[in-house]
Amino acid sequence: MIASFLIKDTYSGDPSDPLSLNLYVYCFNNPITYYDPSGHWPQWLDNIGNTIRDGTIDLIQSFWNDPEETLNTANDYVSLAAFVTGVDDTQTYQDMKYIGVRVEGGLVNATNVTKGTIKLAETTGEVGANFVAHTIVSTGEAFGIKGNQKFIQAVEEKRKEILTGGKALPKAIGQGIVDDFKTTINPSKAYDYFLNPNASLHDVAEYQMSAINTAMIAVPTAQGATAVVKYGVRAIEKATAILADRFGTQAAFAGGYGNVSWSAVDRAMASGIENTGVSFAKSLQGGSSARTFGTLKPNEINFSQRTVSGTVLQYTQDMASGIWDWSRSGPLRVMKRDGQWVSYDNRRLMAAQNAGLESVPVQFVNPAALHPELPMTWEQAFLKRFFDKRNIRIGGAIPSSGLNAQPNILPARR
Amino acid sequence: MSIKFDLDKEWKDSSLPVVNGIAYPDGRVEKVYVISEDRERKIEIGEELDINALLSKEEIDIVEVAELGQVDGLNSGIIVHYGMGFMGGDGFIVVESKADSSIKWAAFFEDSNPFERAEVVGDAIYAYNNLGEKWRFDINNPVDVSIVN
Numbered sequence: 001m002i003a004s005f006l007i008k009d010t011y012s013g014d015p016s017d018p019l020s021l022n023l024y025v026y027c028f029n030n031p032i033t034y035y036d037p038s039g040h041w042p043q044w045l046d047n048i049g050n051t052i053r054d055g056t057i058d059l060i061q062s063f064w065n066d067p068e069e070t071l072n073t074a075n076d077y078v079s080l081a082a083f084v085t086g087v088d089d090t091q092t093y094q095d096m097k098y099i100g101v102r103v104e105g106g107l108v109n110a111t112n113v114t115k116g117t118i119k120l121a122e123t124t125g126e127v128g129a130n131f132v133a134h135t136i137v138s139t140g141e142a143f144g145i146k147g148n149q150k151f152i153q154a155v156e157e158k159r160k161e162i163l164t165g166g167k168a169l170p171k172a173i174g175q176g177i178v179d180d181f182k183t184t185i186n187p188s189k190a191y192d193y194f195l196n197p198n199a200s201l202h203d204v205a206e207y208q209m210s211a212i213n214t215a216m217i218a219v220p221t222a223q224g225a226t227a228v229v230k231y232g233v234r235a236i237e238k239a240t241a242i243l244a245d246r247f248g249t250q251a252a253f254a255g256g257y258g259n260v261s262w263s264a265v266d267r268a269m270a271s272g273i274e275n276t277g278v279s280f281a282k283s284l285q286g287g288s289s290a291r292t293f294g295t296l297k298p299n300e301i302n303f304s305q306r307t308v309s310g311t312v313l314q315y316t317q318d319m320a321s322g323i324w325d326w327s328r329s330g331p332l333r334v335m336k337r338d339g340q341w342v343s344y345d346n347r348r349l350m351a352a353q354n355a356g357l358e359s360v361p362v363q364f365v366n367p368a369a370l371h372p373e374l375p376m377t378w379e380q381a382f383l384k385r386f387f388d389k390r391n392i393r394i395g396g397a398i399p400s401s402g403l404n405a406q407p408n409i410l411p412a413r414r
Numbered sequence: 415m416s417i418k419f420d421l422d423k424e425w426k427d428s429s430l431p432v433v434n435g436i437a438y439p440d441g442r443v444e445k446v447y448v449i450s451e452d453r454e455r456k457i458e459i460g461e462e463l464d465i466n467a468l469l470s471k472e473e474i475d476i477v478e479v480a481e482l483g484q485v486d487g488l489n490s491g492i493i494v495h496y497g498m499g500f501m502g503g504d505g506f507i508v509v510e511s512k513a514d515s516s517i518k519w520a521a522f523f524e525d526s527n528p529f530e531r532a533e534v535v536g537d538a539i540y541a542y543n544n545l546g547e548k549w550r551f552d553i554n555n556p557v558d559v560s561i562v563n
Contacts (some may be wrong), residue, residue, distance in 0.1 A: 309503045309525030314450060346502055373498070373528065374480050384500040389475040390432065391501075410524060413447045413460065414434060 295359040298352040301334055301341045302402025304382060306391045307410050308347045315351035324351075331361035335378055342402035344382065350406050419465045421517045424476060430499075430506055430522045431465060432475045436556045437520045441465045444557040448525050455547070457559050479506055479522075487534035490553060492518065494539050498528030505529045507541055507551060519556050 318324040332352075333344040343349040344365070352360045367379035374381050385391070386398035394408070421439045424430060431437050435445040445460030468474040482497040495508040505526035509518045526549065531542040539551040540562075552558040 305501050307501070309448075311450060311503070311525060314453065344502070373482060373530075381500070384478065388500050389477050393475060412449050412525075413445075413458075 294362050294364060296332075296334065296341060296362050298349060298357055298360050301332065301343045301349055301360075301362075302404050303346050303349065303407055304342050304344060304385050304398055304402055305346050305388070306395050306398070306403065306407050308350060308407045309410050310412050312347040312350050312409060315347055316354045319351050319355035319357055324355075326361050331363045333365050333378075334362045335365050335367055335382060337382070338401040340401040342382065344378075344385075346407055353406065419469060421520060425495075425508055425510075425517050425520065428478055428480070429476050430479050430508070430520055431469075432477055432499075432524060433465070433520075433522050434524055435460065435521070436559075437465060437522065439517060439519075443468070446521070446523070446557060446559055448523060455561055457561060459557055477504075479504070482528065482530055483532070485532050485534060487512075487539075487553075490534050490537070492534070492553060494532045494534060494541075496529035496532045496541055499524075503527055505541075505543055507532065507539065509539070509553065509556070521551065521556060521559070 315324070329348060332349055334341045335344070336342075341362075349360070365378045367382075368377055370376070371378050371381045376384070386400075391398055419431070419441050421437060431443075433443045433445070434447070435443055437443050441464055443463045443465045445463065447458040447460050449456050449458050465474065469476075477499055479499050480497050481495050484493055484495045486493055491512050493510045493512055495506075495510065497506055498504050499506065499522070501524065503523075503525045505523055505528045507521040507529060509520070510516070511518055527543040527545045527547075529541045529543050529549070533540050534553070537553050539553060541549045541551065543549065547561050548563045550560050550562050
């Protein structure tokens with residue numbers, strides 16, 4: 001038997017829910033499942049609301065911590081649901097999946113850029129101190145006093161002096177930079193983009209641009225030296241390549257995405273600073289970052305010269321027999337020119353094609369970044385090669401998008 | 415029209431002739447071939463040529479190069495410059511006299527790969543390329559070149 005109140009409920013009820021209009025009923029006549037301490041609202045609705053709220057917070061936190069893994073997990077659920085409901089092979093589902101994958105790349109990218117930027121802000125002060133200390137140590141090495149205890153002590157004191165707001169990096173400047181980062185680039189602003197269903201990849205790219213602009217101003221300001229620019233650009237180049245990898249594999253950008261042209265993607269990649277703080281610190285301290293950033297099919301890449309030396313034959317044999325060690329040789333360095341990948345490493349590319357390799361590791365180089373060995377950008381290095389007299393002599397300067405045809409092998413005795 | 419090759423001027427312009435061997439200020443070129451056999455790379459001395467004749471017949475190019483570094487030979491009286499060209503396999507060594515800053519000789523190879531480091535030990539220059547190879551040049555007889563590991 002279900003009891004009822006003697007006094008009518010102060011809540012007047014919902015016309016769409018007939019049972020709620022009976023003002024003498026408690027908990028929809030289901031007191032075992034529901035309870036209502038206020039008398040107006042079933043707790044189970046609160047529970048659902050709280051679950052959704054907590055779940056959303058968890059989702060955001062999870063996305064922030066590991067965007068790729070979160071999206072991969074979500075993809076697994078969507079794919080499973082699509083399979084179970086039998087829509088996985090419909091064109092509509094494929095189209096949605098296609099768009100989704102590309103948007104995901106932008107989200108992952110933007111998240112990592114933001115995290116890297118914040119990391120940069122956090123590490124700038126310490127990096128500056130370590131950089132100066134590193135420079136002093138190098139000088140000491142040159143004078144043969146690196147191991148001298150007084151010298152070591154002096155270096156450490158100098159480092160501490162800078163860290164605590166010394167002469168080389170006044171604390172106010174360092175703090176100003178950090179504040180600038182926190183204002184310009186912050187997670188909540190990023191969330192607006194991530195969670196806004198109307199935000200296009202273009203929006204995300206533009207957001208990255210603002211992040212990069214801040215970083216590009218902050219880094220040289222903080223360090224105040226040309227050496228810093230040099231190292232910073234290298235760090236950004238490394239970071240950019242990581243981003244290029246993310247864009248390449250996650251977002252694909254294989255077909256033209258409505259809102260983002262290749263040039264916009266290139267700009268975004270060129271400006272990417274994911275993990276710049278970490279890479280920057282590593283660069284200054286002589287460390288190294290990963291240099292293998294993705295894979296391409298060998299026949300997707302064009303050549304940047306008309307001749308190669310005969311060592312390519314040995315390379316081909318080694319690749320065909322599976323003994324080529326890419327970790328020792330490093331990836332092929334490729335640059336996008338007129339929509340076409342062009343390699344800076346022609347012998348290995350040619351060998352990979354002739355050995356029938358399905359894919360090769362590549363580093364996507366940023367045209368505006370400094371070449372690691374040469375006093376010029378990658379763009380300039382490629383152009384120097386394109387217009388090398390030896391290329392011109394046997395067929396003319398290399399076209400902007402490179403050569404699809406393989407280079408000629410030079411004879412050993414020439 | 416006769417051509418007068420000027421090694422000092424070319425080097426000041428960051429250019430070198432693609433000799434695949436050793437070039438001297440007097441216009442001599444001694445060819446040095448890099449032969450690959452069974453995973454070993456060996457040096458083979460070739461013929462002697464006149465660079466002015468090669469230039470007049472347009473059989474040789476003078477190309478831009480990039481210096482990656484230099485080392486002071488201290489008691490040997492030389493400065494050794496090393497670096498790369500702009501095709502993937504290029505590498506060069508240039509030996510400059512400290513007495514008058516003139517160039518004593520220049521080595522350029524299209525398949526040595528870039529030389530990234532060098533050191534002077536006695537009468538020898540040891541140059542290290544980015545393949546991990548160590549090349550030995552005799553300062554006073556540079557055609558006596560070998561890959562020592």
